[in-house]
Amino acid sequence: MENLVYVALFAPLISSLFAALFGMSPRQTFVGIVSSVLLFVSMLASLILAYHVYQTGMPIHVTMMEWISMGDLFIPFGFLVDQVSVTMMSVVTLVSTVVHVYSIGYMDHDKSFNRFFSYLSAFVFSMMVLVMSDNFAGLFIGWEGVGVCSWLLIGFWYHKPDQSREENPSISPSWAANEAFIVNRIADLGMLVGIFILYWNVGSLQYDEVFAALPNLSESILTAAALALFIGAMGKSAQFPLHTWLTDAMEGPTPVSALIHAATMVTAGVFLVIRANPLFSMTPEVSFFIAALGTFVAFFAASMALVNRDLKRIIAFSTLSQLGYMFAAAGLGAYWIALFHLGAHAFFKALLFLGAGNVMHAMHDELDIFKMGGLKKQMKWTYIYMGVASLALAGIPPLAGFFSKDAIIETAFNEGRLVLWAILVVTAGMTAFYSFRQVFLTFDGDERYKEFGIHPHEMYKFVLVALSPLALLAVAAGFFQGAFHDFVTRLLPEYEMSEHTHHLALILGAIVLVFAVGGIVLAYKKYAKGLRRDEKVENGFLYKLLANQYYIPHLYEEIISKPYKMISDLMWKNVDLKIVDATVDGIAKFLYKSGDGTRKMQTGNLSSYLNWMAIGGILLLVVAMLSAMLG
């Protein structure tokens, strides 16, 4: 079994290095195929490991070699395959394999085809390191690794020029990539601090040793560590106020958005909270903060999705919103439900994104859903896929999203957090509305794209086939809730609804369902027949506020980017050159000038020399007298 751990981990790395060999040569289909096969191998290994862990209930722990050892600090490359990490490994490799195959079709006209596969596989490797490491430093390797791959992939089309924010809210791929990297770095500092706190209080960074030592630590230290680690999670999972990068990250190719910015990397923050659940369970204040922030983000992001016109950005907002749900569950102590939603979400959200990729492919990279409509005729399968994924996202039974999301909402009720519960219920309705607004505007109604002279066509057959596992899982994953619960709660704390909630479960479910169906019906009424724009609403304050993302990107630019640039300029031109350096030069000039000045005493004239000598003698006498008097 140990070898399988290495196979699962290193197959993506080999894939990446293999593709990198051809990184600068023209497109070669076999690069994509070899990469996909290697990813498939990694997936198989992960699934076998999952089955093994399921059968035996025993985690597999391997230590490959020593990494950093200095003073009392010892960090190995160690990998842990237990119920939590094997779940993540399976989800990550499964979605990655589909995305790799999909990319063979999607990127087939791109001249940097080979380079794309290199980056994509490198990302999967980093993600595997992130989920498999047995210590916080190893997690941080993966954490930063996925950050870099995300930077490379968002900026994949680096040659595009910068545009104004009005033309393109993300300015340019390279701008969006840098934004994502820098925002994540801010959060990473929090994560590092969390690691430092744990190290100096426990003396180790290994999960098992840290978790075993937690009961001996004081409450303030636990709170500080939990908070610092959660700041790290906020960056990767794009929680408010570090959320702006996620929608801008949509500048990357769509498979990237599906894999990194929906299914896997952005859930790393949730994974961290689940992984470190012994710590978070001991810090109720931090946990409640996580739940509250998660709920807020769920609602906040859904509200922005309501009015957006960009196919990918709508899905990005919905990802943000669903991440909020996951944090809500994790914060409320229902770690296994959070993990369950993480997995289910990965499947249907990846499907949704890849479906959107098909639409973009058909529409020549047009993203404005107001310019689409009636595509279901040309793109039947994509329509079905996106429809299924949207139903799952909206939480319609018996699809995956129903089970997982309903459990989260029920948890909020069960914990007595009725405000959170109400917000989550309303958000579920909003989710259904914006998802189907998008589906109807894209696939139903009048064929507005004809005005723009676009002739859409369905995606390649093999791509559609490759998507089928995701569709299947989006439909059926919910039925495995019981088995999944039994599997992961061997490691994660048990969470069950109280008797009271249990009685009300049907009514609670019905309330959520009413909101969800209501949202769909509303979307159907408004958009299924075609697009009727309401100028009055669109010029309204609320609409504009939402469409401009509450003006938060503008705000950040005004209060962070621009002042930073300004102060930097000031520091350089005024402080560094005019004060620090000028002082140094001033001292040098003074010495030079005084030397130059005294040089003029050397006139060669004997009488002036005698004069100077007399003055010097008198001065010396005075000094001697003074020192004699004082001394």
Add this chain to the structure above:
Amino acid sequence: MENILSVLVFFPAIAGLLGFVVNKESARVYGITVAAMEFFLSLWLWFAFDGNNAGMQFVEMIPMIPDFGVSYYLGVDGISLFIVLMSTLMTLIGMMSMNITKNIKNMVITLLFLEMTMVGVFLSLDAIIFYLFWELSLVPMLYIIGAWGGPLRIYASIKFFLYTFMGSLIMLVGMLFVAYIYHDLTGVWSFALTDWYALVLPVSYQLWLFAAFFIGFAIKVPMFPFHTWLPYAHGQAPTIGSVILAAVLLKMGTYGFVRFSLPMFPDASVIAITPIAIIAIIMIIYTAMVAYAQKDMKQVIAYSSVSHMGIIMLGIFAMNAEGIGGSVFQMLSHGIVSGALFMLVGVIYDRRHTKIMDEFGGLATVMPKYAVIFGIMLMASVGLPLTIGFVGEFLVLIGFYQVSPIMTILAGTSIIVGAVYMLSVYKKSFFGPITNEANKTLEDLDVKETMSLVPLVMIVVWLGVYPKPVLEPINNSVKAMLSFMDEKAITQEAKDMIKVAKSTQEIK
């Protein structure tokens, strides 16, 4: 080989002297050969080095002026070993990548002399010998900047020379004073560092002496506010000058702190923790901001050096093995990465004869190999895990966290502000469409450039993934130094601050 250290110090100089009779056409090849031999000699030193021995090895001692206790005294331990290796490596790589045509023979000879002084500084265990090499290293660099530099070369080289020279004179006074006290206490003269270590000085003496050495080292590092010579020197120096300056010469300052200030003045060092940490934090944040404001690519790298040296300074004064060991490793890391970055700037300068980033844009399209190597070095510079840059930075920060969490968080912003200026350089130069006609026909890296950059890339990855062979000897020597400092410290505060690693205590 018993006297390998002497061979290491004087081989380049003797070869440099012989270089005068070498034909002008073959000067470059001659230089590379000598530098390669020197590098292999230093590799040999590493293999012969006993990593488990924390003390000085291969010690050579020949009395020179016995009346004053001045002797030719060399030795190497885990701290200096890798800095020497890095110096010989960077000289070799710099020589390989050099594309100077004017007076190439003079350049090669100068570089070989410079190599002697660099290796000499890191191997000397006698203060006078140390001081000799320290000052001698200024001369070749003065010549390199002054003779092959840009339009402001005279100003820049004189500023560099006088500024650092002034600092080291004050350091010399400090050295003479230590020797005087030593004579006072023991009745014999000695400039041997190992004798000086045994000297237990009152705190007030320590503070004065610490200050004297501080000025000498701080200007060299360079620490804020003594850093302004550096942008001029880098701005005017030819590529090879910048590479050596950033990679090796700056390390003399930080090495001085580790070799002299900490073990000789432990109490004063502990008192200096807070002020130095504040300066280090200013270096980290302030110069990172200044770097962000630059328009010239080389100036960005120059200021980024100051910022990274701030991290090194912070680690040295963490007073625990994690921090000091991390600093020593960071010295190597910064040497390799900044050296490579200066070489990379040189690559584009050779093609376009400008370093202003507005002139570039979209270079990744025409020069993909160049963009890849630049990207890797960029990531190493911002401290990405599994590159060389992470190990040192992580150790320094984790080490200093024990001293002050707040200051560590402030210093930790280095990972943010560092990313800001480096990514902005990359975006301005490599991303976007090609707007400037002159960039459309640029050629990618040629064989010579690839040959000199690829080894550095390999080291960056190797030491990022498997730093153990380097960390282990550093770790042993640093731990030994700390327990020595702890024993020697007079005040209780200093004893409390200096953290002896648990693993060393167990051995005792």
